[in-house]
Amino acid sequence: MVVLKRNRQKLERQQAMVSQLQENPFLTDEELAELLFVSVPTVRLDRLELGIPELRVRTKDVAEQFYGQIRSLGAGELIGDILELDVGKRGITVLEVKKDMVFSKTKILRGHYLFAQANSLAVALINADVVLTGSASVRYLTPVFLKDKVVAHAEIVGQKGKSFVIKVNSKVGSEEVLRGRFTVVAKEMNDL
Amino acid sequence: MVVLKRNRQKLERQQAMVSQLQENPFLTDEELAELLFVSVPTVRLDRLELGIPELRVRTKDVAEQFYGQIRSLGAGELIGDILELDVGKRGITVLEVKKDMVFSKTKILRGHYLFAQANSLAVALINADVVLTGSASVRYLTPVFLKDKVVAHAEIVGQKGKSFVIKVNSKVGSEEVLRGRFTVVAKEMNDL
DNA sequence: CTATTCTTATTACCTAGTAATAATAAATAG
DNA sequence: CTATTTATTATTACTAGGTAATAAGAATAG
Numbered sequence: 001m002v003v004l005k006r007n008r009q010k011l012e013r014q015q016a017m018v019s020q021l022q023e024n025p026f027l028t029d030e031e032l033a034e035l036l037f038v039s040v041p042t043v044r045l046d047r048l049e050l051g052i053p054e055l056r057v058r059t060k061d062v063a064e065q066f067y068g069q070i071r072s073l074g075a076g077e078l079i080g081d082i083l084e085l086d087v088g089k090r091g092i093t094v095l096e097v098k099k100d101m102v103f104s105k106t107k108i109l110r111g112h113y114l115f116a117q118a119n120s121l122a123v124a125l126i127n128a129d130v131v132l133t134g135s136a137s138v139r140y141l142t143p144v145f146l147k148d149k150v151v152a153h154a155e156i157v158g159q160k161g162k163s164f165v166i167k168v169n170s171k172v173g174s175e176e177v178l179r180g181r182f183t184v185v186a187k188e189m190n191d192l
Numbered sequence: 193m194v195v196l197k198r199n200r201q202k203l204e205r206q207q208a209m210v211s212q213l214q215e216n217p218f219l220t221d222e223e224l225a226e227l228l229f230v231s232v233p234t235v236r237l238d239r240l241e242l243g244i245p246e247l248r249v250r251t252k253d254v255a256e257q258f259y260g261q262i263r264s265l266g267a268g269e270l271i272g273d274i275l276e277l278d279v280g281k282r283g284i285t286v287l288e289v290k291k292d293m294v295f296s297k298t299k300i301l302r303g304h305y306l307f308a309q310a311n312s313l314a315v316a317l318i319n320a321d322v323v324l325t326g327s328a329s330v331r332y333l334t335p336v337f338l339k340d341k342v343v344a345h346a347e348i349v350g351q352k353g354k355s356f357v358i359k360v361n362s363k364v365g366s367e368e369v370l371r372g373r374f375t376v377v378a379k380e381m382n383d384l
Numbered sequence: 385c386t387a388t389t390c391t392t393a394t395t396a397c398c399t400a401g402t403a404a405t406a407a408t409a410a411a412t413a414g
Numbered sequence: 415c416t417a418t419t420t421a422t423t424a425t426t427a428c429t430a431g432g433t434a435a436t437a438a439g440a441a442t443a444g
Binding site: 028029030044048054055056 | 399400401402403
Binding site: 026056060062063064079105108111115119120130132133134135136137138139140143 | 307324326332
């Protein structure tokens with residue numbers, strides 16, 4: 001059976017389709033059909049074989065990923081969920097590592113999420129209208145993986161006027177994953 | 193004319209609709225109708241009056257925003273757009289501050305975006321399968337505001353084996369907003 | 385009571401599909 | 415060359431979530 005030769009065209013076309021959609025997931029079947037020089041039904045069959053959902057689902061998936069992510073890294077004030085918060089003293093948050101937070105190849109958590117958890121917790125400890133990070137120094141000790149739960153402990157360790165120094169320590173289980181030191185500054189709304 | 197009383201219900205409903213959609217932009221007209229205790233045509237008229245597009249357009253808008261931007265913060269490898277990239281040496285990215293990246297009260301950019309831009313640029317300079325941040329030290333010099341364009345310059349300044357030191361300098365116009373030093377480590381896929 | 389505004393209902397149409405069936409074309413085995 | 419398989423295309427009926435336009439009913443102001 002030299003079924004390979006036959007399938008080659010089809011396979012190539014399907015691969016082409018996948019890479020087209022990777023570049024631009026917002027292509028309709030009609031547009032794909034034109035790009036791949038086949039009919040619309042063929043595109044549909046190919047999608048079916050490859051398990052690729054229709055445009056609207058793809059669009060929605062992308063949009064929802066956005067909402068699951070930016071909501072946590074942007075819209076909200078705090079990255080992670082509060083376990084304890086003693087404003088002016090210390091606080092603990094926990095961050096569960098979701099799949100859109102990791103490198104797809106390695107499933108390792110992207111550094112800035114860990115940073116963001118620590119930084120936002122540091123900021124949350126200060127009781128003022130506006131709190132800005134002045135400087136930060138962090139060490140990433142061990143990689144954090146998908147589905148890990150990162151517990152961040154933060155404590156105010158110093159103060160000079162409106163400037164605070166906060167130490168943050170993040171762990172997964174008993175393993176230390178990040179150690180950081182943040183200097184944050186409390187500002188009044190009008191002295192900007 | 194006590195036309196106000198009449199309009200009040202309508203106005204309140206429209207405001208309610210807006211806030212519903214702010215919370216969850218993925219609501220159909222039918223779902224909105226149920227939530228607001230009116231008919232579907234009324235919802236449509238309200239949307240028309242308020243210039244709110246249909247679900248699919250809203251979804252697509254969100255998804256495209258994701259592609260223009262968030263691709264950048266999570267899914268993509270790099271936060272910001274590349275202006276120059278000389279792998280192994282130096283690179284420049286620019287990040288435009290959008291409204292979901294700032295504190296709503298002050299319109300000041302959240303610190304971790306600035307960090308993420310710098311960090312991801314540092315990582316991008318290294319040519320290896322897997323690059324992890326080992327430590328980072330940053331100083332936030334001046335606040336960055338909505339619509340600012342942050343230009344980050346990064347340069348490899350040292351190397352010991354698979355460990356690299358990268359200096360990053362971010363500016364808005366001629367003003368320096370962040371200065372940072374990152375140590376990143378290149379790993380092979382199998383030594384994890 | 386009447387004019388006006390709101391709300392609802394109804395209808396025809398649209399896009400981007402699903403799902404299923406049938407017809408046709410192409411390739412290969414024997 | 416022919417039979418059979420596989421791939422492709424066409425066609426039809428159906429769906430969600432709308433647009434756009436028109437008509438009819440309800441509420442209220444004056």
